[in-house]
Amino acid sequence: MTVPAAGWYIDPEDASHLRWWSGESWTEHKSPNPQHSQAVTPVAIEVQEPAYVPMASYHGVAASSEGAKLTRREKDRQIRRNNSLAYTGCVLSLVAFLINPFAIVSILGIVFSAIGLAKSHDLEGRQKVTGRGTAIAGIILGLVGVAGFGWALSRAAQGI
Numbered sequence: 001m002t003v004p005a006a007g008w009y010i011d012p013e014d015a016s017h018l019r020w021w022s023g024e025s026w027t028e029h030k031s032p033n034p035q036h037s038q039a040v041t042p043v044a045i046e047v048q049e050p051a052y053v054p055m056a057s058y059h060g061v062a063a064s065s066e067g068a069k070l071t072r073r074e075k076d077r078q079i080r081r082n083n084s085l086a087y088t089g090c091v092l093s094l095v096a097f098l099i100n101p102f103a104i105v106s107i108l109g110i111v112f113s114a115i116g117l118a119k120s121h122d123l124e125g126r127q128k129v130t131g132r133g134t135a136i137a138g139i140i141l142g143l144v145g146v147a148g149f150g151w152a153l154s155r156a157a158q159g160i
Contacts, residue, residue: 009021082131093113093137109138113136116138
């Protein structure tokens with residue numbers, strides 16, 4: 001049996017280090033192994049959210065964690081900021097129940113809401129609040145307004 005010559009060899013106890021072999025036995029002398037690739041071990045880092053975020057509601061950001069449910073006011077603010085066309089269409093459709101000369105306001109509500117609905121599809125994945133529900137509500141209310149105007153017009157034509 002041949003014994004290896006004295007020199008630096010991979011440590012039999014730890015492959016990430018080299019250890020000096022005296023020719024007869026291992027010594028305490030160690031050195032990092034430059035050829036050893038250390039696998040990166042994922043480390044869990046705990047991040048604590050601040051108890052108070054200055055002006056969080058002003059910017060439409062929830063002050064608590066991302067999974068927290070938005071309040072109605074914060075959600076409305078984000079819809080107005082992210083998809084103002086959907087919000088405008090819904091408001092126009094609601095106003096059409098009060099003032100609707102020649103169904104123009106209802107038609108404008110439908111048009112703005114339809115554009116807002118298309119924009120909500122573009123915002124999907126990029127924004128948490130897209131305004132899709134607001135746009136759909138605006139379209140439905142606008143259609144009800146047009147139908148109501150048509151019903152009132154037909155009643156007026158009948159002389160009732």
